[in-house]
Amino acid sequence: MRVLVVEDEPYLADAVRDGLRLEAIAADVALDGAQALELLAVNTYDVVVLDRDLPTVPGDDVARAVAAGGDGPRIIMVTAADRLDDKASGFELGADDYLTKPFELRELVLRLRALARRPATGRPPVLERSGVRLDPFRREVFRDGRYVALTRKQFAVLTVLMESAGGVVSAEDLLERAWDANADPFTNAVRITISTLRRRLGEPQLIHTLPGSGYRFGAP
Known part of the structure; x- marks a missing residue:
């Protein structure tokens, strides 16, 4: 948020x-x-x-x-x-x-x-993609029925990625939507958060890096 x-x-x-x-x-x-x-x-x-x-x-x-x-x-x-x-x-x-x-x-x-x-128009209150269920109100994430413990920043990044519905999200967009105006555009915070988020979600990988473009969430 x-x-x-x-x-x-x-x-x-x-x-x-x-x-x-x-x-x-x-x-x-x-x-x-x-x-x-x-x-x-x-x-x-x-x-x-x-x-x-x-x-x-x-x-x-x-x-x-x-x-x-x-x-x-x-x-x-x-x-x-x-x-x-x-x-x-x-x-x-x-x-x-x-x-x-x-x-x-x-x-x-x-x-x-x-x-x-309260869901915005056209946006479901609970996000479900590729076996991952994210509840933004309860701040809970499950993958294939398994609870996934996330930090608050990991949760925010995952929310942005899942809301993109398979679209590519740039690092700049992640900084804007999951961080705030004081975020350093040259920081490696996005890369580090994505890396730890991948490990928390487990295999097979659901967050894919598109060199020069950003990140996409979903099955391979």
């Missing part, structure tokens, strides 16, 4: 980002509405954690832009206002969930995972 945290208080934004990363949730930060729109234009996010009270472009306008994009990221709207009318207007703008400040990071994580449980 990749999340955009839109929050104009730098200390809070950094604390939320760092806390999400400890939960293996890739997170980027935008400190105002304009920066949020710029990041949304160039990156793919699963959820936007959106403060309503933002400089440059109000949070409500960011929510409208996300909703107008159709099949875009889900929105968890964050505000200090807890009146029912405020929540109702947020939902009318396209918010999927609502969180009132101050909030516990654990509650945000639970809400993010609850949103991930």
Whole structure:
């Protein structure tokens, strides 16, 4: 899962980002509405954690832009206002969930995972390919009925590969979707993660390297 945290208080934004990363949730930060729109234009996010009270472009306008994009990221709207009318207007703008400040990071994580449980249009909640069954909500992977223990990063990479439905996924795409904006494009993290993931899944190999192109998941 990749999340955009839109929050104009730098200390809070950094604390939320760092806390999400400890939960293996890739997170980027935008400190105002304009920066949020710029990041949304160039990156793919699963959820936007959106403060309503933002400089440059109000949070409500960011929510409208996300909703107008159709099949875009889900929105968890964050505000200090807890009146029912405020929540109702947020939902009318396209918010999927609502969180009132101050909030516990654990509650945000639970809400993010609850949103991930809801399948996007055309995407099954459980992925099944070549004898591998991946449950994104329960964070469980089985191969031919055998439980496969994975680290959080291995799980994220496998999810991206399986979602590609046999298509080729470049190392750059993996960095973008399983890591976050601070990932070093010259790192060997993708290669190392793929190597350990292959060993965890066992034989015969299901992750194939296409030199110069990337990786493909599926039977040979």
